[in-house]
Amino acid sequence: MGEIRIRRLEKAFGTVKALKPVDLTIRSGSFTTLLGPSGCGKTTLLRMLAGLEEPDQGEIYVNGECFFSKDKRTNRPVHKRHFGMVFQDFALWPHMTVFENVAFGLRAAKRKTGLREEVMHALKTVRLEGMEKRYPHQLSGGQQQRVAFARAIAIRPGLILFDEPLSALDAVLRDELRAELIHLVKQMGMTALYVTHDQTEAMSMSDEVVVMKEGEILQMGTPEQIYGTPAHSFVARFIGKSNWLEPDKRMLRPEHVRWSENSASDQQFTAIVKHASYMGDRYELELDIHQGSGSWIAYSPTRLAAGEYVQVYVSKEHIHEIQA
């Protein structure tokens, strides 16, 4: 299993800077997610790692081995990087059976002995035993997605790349497969790099989250760090909901807005309820804050009428200052 080190990697398409110089280290055996809105450069970074796109500058090392270096004029071709990849549209070859799709990487590497066992093992891992003779169009979306995953793990790759693999599926299937996928990756102890624009996916699956915007890495850390101590106002807004005491400087998360005073050091705010939405387990309130700017979100176990005046309390330790 490999450690990936990326140094000063950058890429421009014409005059558009898709990726500004980026440094990134992916620990061996970790599940790392690149998270950001579309056009933030996350897919470009992934494709450059895979070798599908050539960087303009920088270096890529896998386990200390140089895969790409502009200065050293090294560029290992795509098919020699020994990665697995799950594509957004699955990219299953329609003229091949499930078995042949999964066997492709092994056949390309001229593996003959134990080929059948390897393929069947991969299919068993994704719970598709007995489907090996079918063609991709005879499978459901979820099954196709599993074949794509089996194909990627069959070659026992050093790194497995996911390019928004769940975005083509419907919501229920997505939740189900998300859990299954993370379970399998962890079970096999593989290093994984996952690209998504869905913060729920990123937060629930990853060991490390890399938040990107406009070709730059804004913050990298565990999901807890990203949520609890965002390093950038964009990160604070993009992940979860944020209430601002001072725009782009001091914020707190909605679950820390309380209805009673805990200690004398608590800050007190007067607010008008603008709107209450029932979420099943609680009410989500939109509050108009007098002292602050704009509106806040707060959670309440009971319904409050719009227009009502309320007092809310915030502890000092829950207020996060953004350093940048």
Add this chain to the structure above:
Amino acid sequence: MPLNSLKPYNRIGMMLALILLGLLIVLPLLFILWTSVSKGSSIDLGAPLRNMLEHDLSQVLFNSIWLGLCVIAATTVLALPLAWMMAKTALRRHKWLDIVLLIPFMTPPYIGSMGWMLFMQKNGYMEQFFPASSAVTPAFFSFGGMVAIMSLHLFPFLYLLLRNSLLQIGGSLEEAAAVHGGGFLYRTRRIILPLLLSGYMMGALLIFVKTIAEFGTPATFGRKIGFYVMTSEIHRYISSWPLDFGKATSLASVLLAACLVMWYIQSVISSRYSYRLVGGKGSGARMLPLRGWRGLICWLYVGLLLLASIGIPYFSIISASLLKLRGEGLAWSNLTLSHYADLLAPGSESLRAILNSLGLAVVASTIAVVLGTWFALTVGRSSRPGQKLVDLFSLLPNTVPGIVIVVGLILFWNAKWMPIPLYNTYGMVVLTYVILFLPYTVQYVKSSFNQLDPVLLQAGHVFGGRRLYVLRRILLPLLLPGMLAGWMMTFTISNRELVGSLLILPPSMQTSATYIYAQFEQGAVSMGMAMAVVSVGVTTVMLVILNIFSSKQKVE
């Protein structure tokens, strides 16, 4: 039960459509088969083939097949490299090439052939540019030359098919192969070629059918070099003495059967072996940059191809129409516009032919659009057997060679028992054009209709629109672009149509196509080519106007 009135479908309308299609298209074709297999009271299914073999027509059959195969090979050689360049290299950015490449395909084959003949003949333009070439130009007037002319006309068709397949394969399907360890050769062999094959097979079959069905080149170039194929022989047996309808119908029925079999094979391939290639993100596919010698080779290839498929024929046609005296060759002092003046002189035979062509085209395309829209709406989403039958019948003239349809129409409407005296009238010409070009409107309208979300019509009903109101206010306006495209296509093609005009026109009548053909045959090349320029020019201008008009409408 879903709201049935939403589909413009009803039983009576469909029956009417079927009866009309049966009378106009199916019966005449059946009539050919019946005439060729019936001998008095007995029926002999092998008669057409035997008739051909007995009367030395087997050579003609063989010629057609050999020509078809050679044209497949030549179009592949021309189209495959171009498709690869346009799919995989930076050449892809030059979208205008796709439009330019439609020109050879839209040029009537007989006009293209005439251009080539003028260019390569003794003392032709080739020899005037390069006198030394007179050693090789005679070699052009051979089977190889004929294959070249027909391939240069048909290759854009195969090119578009191959390029689209390559583009679709080129996305994530190829990338997935690369990531999972497939080198260039390995993934080409295991992924790209197998996926390209079904598309190529269909394209090749269509090229074959189009080649053996073509009349324009065999009638001009083929006749000159003495290479006879089925279409040209059918024409000979029904238009020049000694007439032999027996042989003509035998040939026509064999040609008909061959084309139907090919289309059947093609539809089997497309349903069984074609994969729905959902193109992923197109941006994914990398483009090979074209620098240095690579760029040079690519542009040279494209340049030569455009020169051969457009440059040479059009240069020959236009310069032939401008020359004062052909003997004096190409020189600025030898240029004149007088042929055009003669051509358009009031009261002249040529002007009458032009106006006649335009008139016929307007009437025929208008009728074809009305009928075609009706049939297309009857077909709808072709869910019922009756709808599928209407679909099949209305597209038949696209499947069957034009000359076969025309023979069927002659046999049918000229039969002794036919009570309607349509044969040898203006109406017969209109009818022939309408039938020949009906599939264009049907296809265009059908595709516009299939793109419509049924919800749009349902919304119309929900907001209180009655059937006819919804039809008038929602359906027709949305179908209008399709109908317009169908009208334009029918107008363009029927304005230049040669086969139908040659065989069906009443004795005293001429169209621009027959005028060009006759002038060329009689050696009045300048007048013929001036007519060709006018006829191609008029339709091109109309297409351009339509394009501007429709793009303006989109902006508003």
